[in-house]
Amino acid sequence: MRIGIIGAGAAGLTACWLLSENHDVTLFEKQDRLGGHAQTVEVEQDGQIIPIEAGFEFVMDSMFPTFIKLLGLLEVDLHRYPISATLYSRDQRTLTMMPPFNSGGIVWSALKPYQICNLIQLQLALTFARRLMDDRDTSITIEKYIERLPVLQSFKTHFLYPFLQAQWCVELDEFKQFAAYNALKYSAMNINGLQTPTGVEIVGGTQVYIRALAQASPRAVIKTSADISAITHSGNQYSVREANGQVSDFDHLIVATSPWDALRLLNDVDGMERRRQELSRFGSFKTVIAVHSDRRWMPAEKKYWAVSNMRYDEAYCHNTVWKKWKSPRPIFRSWVTFEKQIPDSLHALVDYQHVKINLDYYQAQQNLITQQGDQHLWLAGLYMHDIDSHESAVMSAVNIARQLDPESVNLGKLSVG
Template sequence: MNIAIIGSGIAGLTCAWRLAGHHQVTLFEAGATPGGHTATVDVATPQGTWAIDTGFIVYNDRTYPRFMGLLSELGIAGQKTQMSFSVHNPASGLEYNGHSLTSLFAQRRNLLKPAFWGLLSEIVRFNRLAKLALTEALDPGATLESFLTRHRFSPFFARHYILPMGAAIWSSSLQEMRRFPLPLFLRFFENHGLLDIRDRPQWYVVPGGSREYVRALLARLGDRLDLRLNAPVQQVDPPPGGGHPAAGVRGGAF
C-alpha cells in the first residue's frame, strides 16, 4: 500500500518507522529539515562545543513510556538531568529557583519578606486545590485565571509563580496563560508531577541533542522512506467515487 504521512515530527517519523517495513511510505515535510520541533544547535565555547536543544528538550520516565521504548529500539540511552524552575522579575526585583533551599532563598532578604513566605504557602494551596479539582467534573470553558480568581490567589502568586511557569512550558505570554484552558493546564501539571513537592519523575535528555533520535530513525529507514522536504501539503481530498484520500502538495499531487 502507498501511504502518505504529513509532517516529520516525532509522530510522523514514528509512523513511518512502524509502516515502512510493510508499505511504501512517502513523508511530506513543509520545512527544509526533518524533525518537527526538534532543534539542536551546536554552541562553541572555550571548553568545547555543546549541543543545545532549543525545541524538544527533555522527557521523563512517567509520561513518555513509548518514547523511551522507541529510544531503546534505536539503541539510544537517555542521560539523567534535573528540571527546576527559576523566576527573575525585573519590575519587583524578586528572584528565586526552586531546585533547593539554597537556590529558593538565593536572595537572602526573602527570608524576611512575608510576601515571599506567602508565595510558598500559596504554591502548596494551589497544588492541593488543583488535585481536588481534578477529582471533579471540570468546566471545559474554565480558564486558569477563573480558577485563580475563584480561589482568591494573590496577584503576587500569579505574577511570580503560576503564570511564568505556564508561559515557560507553553512558550506563551503571561496574558495568554491567563486565558489558558484550565482542564488542560491542571491535567498537564498532574501528569508531569508539577503538583507535587516530592516524588517527581526523573527527567532525561538525549545525549548529543534531540537531533540524534531523528538521525537514528532516518538512518534505519534508509531508502524504505521517500522523504520530501520543502513540500507543504495544501489540502487532502477524497477521490471521486470514494477510496483513499489524496494529498495535494506544492507542484503536484499524491
C-alpha cells in the same frame, strides 16, 4: 496498503516507523530537515559543538512514558537531571527559588518569609490542580480556576500567574483563556514539595532521536523539501501533488502537520467540510527563541541561577533555560517574543507558531477524533491527543497505527502498560 504521510515531525515520523514495516509508506516534509519542533542548534565553543534545543525541551518520565520508551527502542542515550527554577521580577526586588538549593546546599537568602509563603501556597494550588488532572476536566479556563483558589491574591498575581505563564511565554490576557487542565498539568504532575523534578534529555540533542527514527524506517520513502501543492480525493484514493509536479497515489492519507497547515492542505479536498470547520477553531501565537550567551537575561547573582529562570513584569513572563553541564561557559536559551531587544552574543534566533490551548482546542480535538479514518483520512500531531506535548504527538501516531495496523511489531514494542 499505500500510505502517504504529510509532515515529518514527531507524529509523522512515528507513524512512518509504526506503519512502514508492513505497508508502502511515503513521508513528505516541506522543510529541508526532519523533526518539526525537535530542533537542535549546534553552538561551537572552544572547538567543541554544544547542542542547544531551540524547539521542545522539557521531558519527564511521569508525563512522557511512550516517548521515553520509543527512545529506549531507538537506543538513544539519555541524561536525567534536576529541573530547578527561579522566578523573579524584572527589577529583581522579588525572587523565589524552587527549591531553594544550589550546588547541593541551601541558599539561605532564598528563605525569606514571603518566599516560604510562595512555596507553601504553590503546593496548595497544585494539590487542587491534581484533582483537575484526575477528572481530566478541560472545561475551565486557567483564569476561572485561579479565581477559585483559596490563596492570597498577591500570590496569584505576583507568583502563580507568572510561574505558569512562563511555560508558554504568551501575553497574560491570552494565557488567562488557556484551559486550566493544560496550563497546570506539567506542574501538578511533577512538583511535589521541596523535591526537585527530574528532567530527561537526549544526549546530543533531539535531532539524534529524529535521525534514529528516520533510519529505523528503511522501507519508507522519506522526502524533504517536498512542498505539497494539491491533494485530490476520489473514492478511497488520494492523489498528492508536489510542487515539482510529481503525483503519488495512496489508499490512506495521514496529515501530520500543525492544524493550520492541515486546514490549508485540505482546503480544496471534497468531503472535508466538517474537518475544516474544526481545524479552523485552532488559534496560534508566535514564539521567538534566542540561543545566546548574554548573562543579563539571568538573575543578577549567580547563586540564584537555575535550569529554568523566569523573569516577569506586569504583562509578560519570559523564560531562560540554562543547563550548566552543557558547556564550560554559559549558553542560554531564552523566549524573547515580546522583548524590545534581543540578547547580545547571539548564536541563533528561531521562531515558530504555537497552538493556543484554550477551551476551543479541546472541543475541536474531541470532534476531530470522532472523524478519524473517515474517507481514509487521518490527522496526527500534538493537537490530536491530550495536552500540547511531544508525548501527545507520538500518541497521536500510535492511535492511528492501532486502527491501520494493530499487528504492527513496532506498535507492540511501543505499547506502555
